[in-house]
Amino acid sequence: MITSNKSLPKTETGITGLDEITGGGLPAGRPTLFCGAAGSGKTLFSLEFIVKGATEFNEPGVFMAFEEKAEELSVNVASLGFDLDELQRKKLIKLDHVHIERSEIEETGEYDLDGLFIRLGYAIDSIRAKRVVLDTIENLFSGLTNQSILRAELRRLFQWLKDKGVTAIITGEKGEGSLTRQGLEEYVSDCVILLDHRVTNQISTRLLRIIKYRGSVHGTNEYPFLIDDEGISVLPITSLRLEHGVSSERVSSGVPTLDKMLEGKGFYKGSSILVSGTAGTGKTSLAAYFAHETCLRKDRCLYFAFEESPQQIIRNMRSIGINLQEHVDNGYLEFNASRPTLNGLEMHLLTIHKMVKKFKPSAIILDPITNLITVGSVSEVKGMLIRLIDFLQAEQITVMFTALTLTTIVTEQTDEGVSSLVDAWLLVRDLEFNGERNRGMYIMKSRGMRHSNQVREFVISDEGLSLVDVYLGPDGVLTGSAREAQQLMEETGAVLRTHAVTRKDREIERKRMVLQAKIESLKEEFESVTDELNKSYVEEELRKEIMEKNREQITQKRHHGDINEPGSE
Amino acid sequence: METLMNLEANSETVSEDKYELRLYVAGRTTKSVAAINNLNKLCEEHLKGKYIIEVIDLLVHPQLAEGDQIFAIPTLVKKVPEPIRKIIGDLSNEEKVLVGLNIRPAK
Numbered sequence: 128m129i130t131s132n133k134s135l136p137k138t139e140t141g142i143t144g145l146d147e148i149t150g151g152g153l154p155a156g157r158p159t160l161f162c163g164a165a166g167s168g169k170t171l172f173s174l175e176f177i178v179k180g181a182t183e184f185n186e187p188g189v190f191m192a193f194e195e196k197a198e199e200l201s202v203n204v205a206s207l208g209f210d211l212d213e214l215q216r217k218k219l220i221k222l223d224h225v226h227i228e229r230s231e232i233e234e235t236g237e238y239d240l241d242g243l244f245i246r247l248g249y250a251i252d253s254i255r256a257k258r259v260v261l262d263t264i265e266n267l268f269s270g271l272t273n274q275s276i277l278r279a280e281l282r283r284l285f286q287w288l289k290d291k292g293v294t295a296i297i298t299g300e301k302g303e304g305s306l307t308r309q310g311l312e313e314y315v316s317d318c319v320i321l322l323d324h325r326v327t328n329q330i331s332t333r334l335l336r337i338i339k340y341r342g343s344v345h346g347t348n349e350y351p352f353l354i355d356d357e358g359i360s361v362l363p364i365t366s367l368r369l370e371h372g373v374s375s376e377r378v379s380s381g382v383p384t385l386d387k388m389l390e391g392k393g394f395y396k397g398s399s400i401l402v403s404g405t406a407g408t409g410k411t412s413l414a415a416y417f418a419h420e421t422c423l424r425k426d427r428c429l430y431f432a433f434e435e436s437p438q439q440i441i442r443n444m445r446s447i448g449i450n451l452q453e454h455v456d457n458g459y460l461e462f463n464a465s466r467p468t469l470n471g472l473e474m475h476l477l478t479i480h481k482m483v484k485k486f487k488p489s490a491i492i493l494d495p496i497t498n499l500i501t502v503g504s505v506s507e508v509k510g511m512l513i514r515l516i517d518f519l520q521a522e523q524i525t526v527m528f529t530a531l532t533l534t535t536i537v538t539e540q541t542d543e544g545v546s547s548l549v550d551a552w553l554l555v556r557d558l559e560f561n562g563e564r565n566r567g568m569y570i571m572k573s574r575g576m577r578h579s580n581q582v583r584e585f586v587i588s589d590e591g592l593s594l595v596d597v598y599l600g601p602d603g604v605l606t607g608s609a610r611e612a613q614q615l616m617e618e619t620g621a622v623l624r625t626h627a628v629t630r631k632d633r634e635i636e637r638k639r640m641v642l643q644a645k646i647e648s649l650k651e652e653f654e655s656v657t658d659e660l661n662k663s664y665v666e667e668e669l670r671k672e673i674m675e676k677n678r679e680q681i682t683q684k685r686h687h688g689d690i691n692e693p694g695s696e
Numbered sequence: 697m698e699t700l701m702n703l704e705a706n707s708e709t710v711s712e713d714k715y716e717l718r719l720y721v722a723g724r725t726t727k728s729v730a731a732i733n734n735l736n737k738l739c740e741e742h743l744k745g746k747y748i749i750e751v752i753d754l755l756v757h758p759q760l761a762e763g764d765q766i767f768a769i770p771t772l773v774k775k776v777p778e779p780i781r782k783i784i785g786d787l788s789n790e791e792k793v794l795v796g797l798n799i800r801p802a803k
Contacts (some may be wrong), residue, residue: 223762225765225767226765227765227767231779231780231781231782232781232782232783232784233781233782233783233784233792233793233795233796234783234784234785234792235783235784235785235786235787235788235789235792235793235796236727236730236731236785236786236787236788236789237727237730237785237786237788238727238768238769238770238771238784238785238786239727239768239769240767240768240769241722241754241768241769242720242722242754242761242766242767242768242769242771243767243768245722245754245755245758245761245769246758246761246762246766246767248758249758249759249761267767271768271784
């Protein structure tokens, strides 16, 4: 919020949002110029200024109309809930219609506008007015021909208003190449506000811009404003700076497996979450789960549906195992379904603002924001969402957007260009493979927390949503039945392998036995050879021994023969 | 200042086409005085005997300004005969005033 300059006293207008962007209201005791084309809301702005002054700030006001009759004014604004007649009776406001009929008037010689001064002065004094509106004083120029007198008198009038100390609004019709047709801006130098009314694609947007505000800081942007059954609302109602508080509290996404990807805790409270994906990827289901979870915690949730009716969403979500009707009945969930083309963007934003203020939810869902593109350009939608996120963050409300992406390129930005604004971005993608379509989900970003970088398969079944690890096989990422087939195949493989292993074991056993047998037989062979060899060796020994013995015997016999029995041989 | 001055009130004889004129002024300014004098002179010349002039000082009766839709001073209002006409200024241009009061047709 802009801090108001202490040295410049300001008068609160009471118009929603205008006091915020002007930092406290219009310059007190000075005239302010409201200029704009026909139908831009000048009269209404000034009238609301008078009415709010009378009803809310106890500052009576004079409304001097140069265009509409007092009775017409009363009727015109009755639809906004302003009872001008009643206020007039209470002497809180005074309507004065200055009727200038060119055909009735003849000018001759010198004159001045004292009549107007006296009339205005009398009106001010009769109700002790603090506020004055002159709507549209330029009509004097069409009724009178002597421009030099008029200009001098206008200058005197504005000075006179300042001297009176009333806070005044002067309205002026937009001229070509200048702010007002008669150059009123040159007389009213303190504060000039320009109103505009633009129609793009058949949808109108009202805009307000502070062109100058002497002695005060002010927002310089074009601010959209709305006229509805409660009068005027200028947006944004939010601050112009990024200084809202943050929470480190976490809220569950409603899908336990998704929470697991987010440090096991879920999103930050008050953060903004974008769920984007191509058609039919389960964005709404994810949003509904988030809503369901919020309601289960006994927190309130607001669901803005731009595509389906509440009944349709409730029915559809029942098929995946959540009963939203229950929450609606308990008052935790509220739907607001409208076609995006029903209103301009600002009207949508205002509806959201109003409902948030009324319902005080802790989470809201916008499903889908893509459809808002039909009512505004990309930059307008982005601008609106910035303001919305800003507002919701200040209120510590968690918001989930769903967005439809039209192409399937992964690196794309979302069509609304909001991906840089949001705190967490979940991407749901179609993975088409093997003749079927499966959903893959990953977390593109999630500020301020560790998050899984894995692609998970997003399975929607009767039991609800869950995220399943995808199969990363040699052929790449497998999902769906391919993943299941792969899993089955792995199981089969395992059985087969065990089988193969046992067979091999037996083979080895057999080989060993054969080998063992061979070893046995060789051993036998060896023994028999050894035996053979031993046998011949012993025989040799024996023969040798016997031959030795024989020789000895012969020798002995010889010696004996010679002596004893020589003829015994 | 006297607010209501019937300068010529011979009403009975001229009731059909009597001019009811009201002159709004604000105090005794040069313009006001000039306007009063110019009006008197003119009426005497052209409308002798069939006019009523009412001079209203808005400084004294500011509430009367709204009724006749007065914003400029001085303003001469011709209430009767219809149509209502207003002539603003000090009435220095006699020709214009006469045309404005439908006394003389516009050329």
